[in-house]
Amino acid sequence: MKAETITGDQLKEKFEHKDNVVVLDVRPQQQRDEWQIAGSIHKDAYERLQQGDSTVFDDMNLPKDVTIVTVCAAGRSSQLAADILAEKGYQAYSLEGGMQGWNFIWNTAEISDGEVTIIQVRRVAKGCLSYLIGSAGSAMVIDASLDPQIYVELAGSHNWAIRFVADTHIHADYISRTIELASVTGAVHLFTANAGVDYQFQPLADGQQLDVGSSSIRAIHTPGHTPESISYLINNKYLLAGDTLFADGVGRPDLKADAELTRAKAGQLFASLQKIKGLESDPFILPAHTSQAVAFDEKPVGDHLSLLLSQIPFLQMAEQQFVQSIIERIPLPPANYLQIAAINKKGEHTDVDAARLEAGANRCAVS
Structure with missing residues (x-):
C-alpha cells in the first residue's frame, strides 16, 4: 500500500493545533544530529529501507490510533518507511x-510589555531567529530569513508599518531576505557603517538611537563573530544580540x-561581551540563532x-582564558x-537553490 504524503505546512498546522501526531525520523544518526524536528523520535532505518526490509519497524511500539509522519533528508526513504x-x-x-x-517552516513567540511588542520569528529546523519589533503603529525587522511577505503579513495583523530593516551581521548559514524586504516595504535599510557589502544602506554609528513608534532602539557595535556585527538594545530592556551572545554560548570568531x-577576533568578541555585560537593567537577551530544533511552544x-x-x-573568564x-x-x-x-x-541570490544551499544545522555558536 502506498502511503500519502503530507506537506510541511500541513504538519506545521497539526503542531499548531496540538494534534496527536508522531514524527518518525528514519535518517542515519549523523544526519539527525545535524538538524531535526523538535519532539520527533528516531530509528536509523536507512540501510534496511534501501534493502526492502519490511520488518524494520517491528521492534517499535508505534501507536495505530494517531498520525505517524515519517521524515528523511529529501522525502524518498521516508516514503518507503510510510509505505511499510x-x-x-x-x-x-x-x-x-x-x-x-x-527548512522554511516557521513559528512565532511574542514578548509584549505595553510599550513594545517583539515577535520572534523562528525557522524551526535551522534555529534561525528573526525579529519583528512593533510600537505605536511602526515596526522594524531584524535578521529577516524568510519570504518578505511573511513579515509584511505579521506586521499587518498588528496594524504596524515596517519602517526599518536591518541585519545583525553578514550571515553565513542562510540567505538574508533583508534587501528584498526593504524593496517590498520601502523601509530604510540600516547596517553597520563598516559592513563592507556591495549594496546601499544607511549606516548606523555605535550608540546611535532609532525611534520606532514610541520605542527607542540603540545600535551597539559588537564585533568579534564578524567585524560588522551589531546588536540592538530596545528600551534598555531587550538586546537583540545577533551571533555575539546566544542562550547557551557565544559566537564563533573563526569564519x-x-x-x-x-x-584577534576572539579578543574583539571578548571586548564586545564585556560591553554587553556592562549594560544596565539586566536586559533580556534575544539571539539570532539557537542550536536546538525549535518547538511549537510559543x-x-x-x-x-x-x-x-x-x-x-x-562569560566568567578573563580574556586570555576566554x-x-x-x-x-x-x-x-557551517555547510556552504x-x-x-x-x-x-x-545582496543578490537569483537562481540560487536556497533549500539545498541552506540545508543542515547552523554552527555559529561555541558552547
Whole structure:
C-alpha cells in the first residue's frame, strides 16, 4: 500500500493545533544530529529501507490510533518507511521534501510589555531567529530569513508599518531576505557603517538611537563573530544580540579567518561581551540563532543577561582564558558558508537553490 504524503505546512498546522501526531525520523544518526524536528523520535532505518526490509519497524511500539509522519533528508526513504507502515495498518504519511522541505517552516513567540511588542520569528529546523519589533503603529525587522511577505503579513495583523530593516551581521548559514524586504516595504535599510557589502544602506554609528513608534532602539557595535556585527538594545530592556551572545554560548570568531585573525577576533568578541555585560537593567537577551530544533511552544528563545552570566562559563573568564577556550572549542564550519556569505555580501541570490544551499544545522555558536 502506498502511503500519502503530507506537506510541511500541513504538519506545521497539526503542531499548531496540538494534534496527536508522531514524527518518525528514519535518517542515519549523523544526519539527525545535524538538524531535526523538535519532539520527533528516531530509528536509523536507512540501510534496511534501501534493502526492502519490511520488518524494520517491528521492534517499535508505534501507536495505530494517531498520525505517524515519517521524515528523511529529501522525502524518498521516508516514503518507503510510510509505505511499510501503511501496509501494516498505521495512519502513516511521508513528509514531502524531507528536512529540506521543512527548512522554511516557521513559528512565532511574542514578548509584549505595553510599550513594545517583539515577535520572534523562528525557522524551526535551522534555529534561525528573526525579529519583528512593533510600537505605536511602526515596526522594524531584524535578521529577516524568510519570504518578505511573511513579515509584511505579521506586521499587518498588528496594524504596524515596517519602517526599518536591518541585519545583525553578514550571515553565513542562510540567505538574508533583508534587501528584498526593504524593496517590498520601502523601509530604510540600516547596517553597520563598516559592513563592507556591495549594496546601499544607511549606516548606523555605535550608540546611535532609532525611534520606532514610541520605542527607542540603540545600535551597539559588537564585533568579534564578524567585524560588522551589531546588536540592538530596545528600551534598555531587550538586546537583540545577533551571533555575539546566544542562550547557551557565544559566537564563533573563526569564519573566513586564519589562526592569527581568529585569535584577534576572539579578543574583539571578548571586548564586545564585556560591553554587553556592562549594560544596565539586566536586559533580556534575544539571539539570532539557537542550536536546538525549535518547538511549537510559543516560548521565546533567550533569557535575562544575569541568568546567562551564571550559566555560560565563557562569560566568567578573563580574556586570555576566554580566547584560548574559544579556539579550542570551535566546531566544524557551517555547510556552504563561504558561498552563503558571498551571496549576502553581494545582496543578490537569483537562481540560487536556497533549500539545498541552506540545508543542515547552523554552527555559529561555541558552547
